[in-house]
Amino acid sequence: MTRAIVALIARDLRLAGRVGGSGALSLVFFLMIVALVPFALGPDLNLLSRIGPAILWLAAVLSTLIGLDRLFQADEEDGSLELMSAAPVPLEGVVLAKVTAHWLTTGLPLALASPLFGLLVALDGTAMGATALTLLAGTPALSFIGAVGAALTASIRRGGLILAVLVLPLMIPSLIFGVSAAQAATGGTVPFLVPLAVLAALTLIAAVVGTLAAAAALRWPE
Amino acid sequence: MRLSVDNLACRRSGRRIFSGLAFALGPGDALAVTGRNGAGKSSLLAILSGRLRPDAGRIDVDEVGEASLPECLHAVGHRDGLKSSLTAGENLLFAQKLLGAPRLSPRDALEQLSLGHAHDLPVGYLSAGQRRRVALARLLVCERPLWLLDEPTAALDTASQTLLAGLMAAHRAGGGLVIAATHQALGLDGAAELRIEASAAPEPEPMEDWA
Numbered sequence: 001m002t003r004a005i006v007a008l009i010a011r012d013l014r015l016a017g018r019v020g021g022s023g024a025l026s027l028v029f030f031l032m033i034v035a036l037v038p039f040a041l042g043p044d045l046n047l048l049s050r051i052g053p054a055i056l057w058l059a060a061v062l063s064t065l066i067g068l069d070r071l072f073q074a075d076e077e078d079g080s081l082e083l084m085s086a087a088p089v090p091l092e093g094v095v096l097a098k099v100t101a102h103w104l105t106t107g108l109p110l111a112l113a114s115p116l117f118g119l120l121v122a123l124d125g126t127a128m129g130a131t132a133l134t135l136l137a138g139t140p141a142l143s144f145i146g147a148v149g150a151a152l153t154a155s156i157r158r159g160g161l162i163l164a165v166l167v168l169p170l171m172i173p174s175l176i177f178g179v180s181a182a183q184a185a186t187g188g189t190v191p192f193l194v195p196l197a198v199l200a201a202l203t204l205i206a207a208v209v210g211t212l213a214a215a216a217a218l219r220w221p222e
Numbered sequence: 223m224r225l226s227v228d229n230l231a232c233r234r235s236g237r238r239i240f241s242g243l244a245f246a247l248g249p250g251d252a253l254a255v256t257g258r259n260g261a262g263k264s265s266l267l268a269i270l271s272g273r274l275r276p277d278a279g280r281i282d283v284d285e286v287g288e289a290s291l292p293e294c295l296h297a298v299g300h301r302d303g304l305k306s307s308l309t310a311g312e313n314l315l316f317a318q319k320l321l322g323a324p325r326l327s328p329r330d331a332l333e334q335l336s337l338g339h340a341h342d343l344p345v346g347y348l349s350a351g352q353r354r355r356v357a358l359a360r361l362l363v364c365e366r367p368l369w370l371l372d373e374p375t376a377a378l379d380t381a382s383q384t385l386l387a388g389l390m391a392a393h394r395a396g397g398g399l400v401i402a403a404t405h406q407a408l409g410l411d412g413a414a415e416l417r418i419e420a421s422a423a424p425e426p427e428p429m430e431d432w433a
Binding site: 003004014019077085087 | 272273289303304305312316322
């Protein structure tokens with residue numbers, strides 16, 4: 001079972017790097033959004049550094065959507081999902097493997113690159129580190145929540161927009177606590193660890209509920 | 223393994239497709255499922271592979287130990303289950319690791335289907351018949367007792383059809399089972415034939431019953 005899950009993750013990582021994969025695309029999209037904000041707001045460094053964590057988090061939420069619509073749809077269309085249902089792994093394991101691969105190609109690179117992109121919105125060192133830490137703890141939740149929408153829209157052509165409408169509201173709690181943790185690190189009355197712990201709890205809840213719900217949606221007949 | 227199916231019925235989108243299907247297969251047996259277009263051949267295979275829930279009836283598997291039916295079978299259908307951007311070898315290696323019970327290496331399996339030269343080619347570069355042969359090579363990389371084949375000869379040339387007939391004969395000689403939905407003679411010697419007939423004109427169902 002472990003070997004099958006490792007094989008699934010390895011395959012998805014390899015596919016992400018090939019033609020038609022969404023490997024570096026979400027990272028580039030993230031950079032685009034973050035780079036657009038200073039152009040829109042003008043060179044007000046105080047304003048930028050105040051709303052910087054919020055911008056990074058919004059950009060992360062939007063870039064998670066890249067490639068999400070194809071998460072299960074691509075496998076549903078070419079019959080790979082049938083192959084996976086014959087594997088000695090429950091469908092929940094398949095979902096877990098695919099979401100892990102999705103996070104490794106979107107959420108993790110975003111979190112690691114966020115200090116660099118923080119320069120564009122005039123974040124100082126503490127805020128950069130805090131934002132990166134919150135993204136590291138929070139982006140898995142975004143992938144798991146997105147997987148539920150991806151599973152529900154797997155058999156719908158052009159389901160990308162429906163997917164975004166479905167999952168974006170569910171990502172709001174992670175967004176709120178992610179941004180408030182990053183801002184708590186740079187000042188304010190709330191200690192940094194409180195919103196961060198809530199954020200981590202949200203990720204754990206999303207991991208359980210998202211895996212079960214996405215597998216149930218894939219099993220849904222017709 | 224032994225497979226017995228009794229009184230199986232299938233309903234899709236509220237319409238009864240077939241009902242009262244029964245057959246039993248033992249080691250080395252083969253079953254050719256025939257019937258007009260839309261009679262439910264693919265639905266029967268989908269029920270056997272666990273992707274569709276039967277409306278009624280039971281499916282029993284014996285002599286396979288703890289494994290469930292989906293873990294005992296290979297399904298090759300209309301959709302190949304191959305990733306275009308991966309090479310044929312990578313696709314087969316993935317299937318082998320995913321399904322377990324390895325038998326032949328991907329290269330040997332492709333050689334058996336005289337497709338050895340495609341080992342390092344992305345599947346997207348292959349023709350429809352070659353893709354189908356890569357999908358059939360999956361039957362050889364993992365050891366599984368039951369082969370479910372849905373129109374396996376579609377897009378295959380005569381030489382490959384002969385090859386496939388040989389592979390099925392070898393699989394049955396080793397105690398394997400083959401169930402194939404088909405319109406053509408597959409070269410399955412001594413295979414039982416299950417003809418799915420429309421039981422009656424599908425009676426109109428009240429709207430409330432539509433699931």
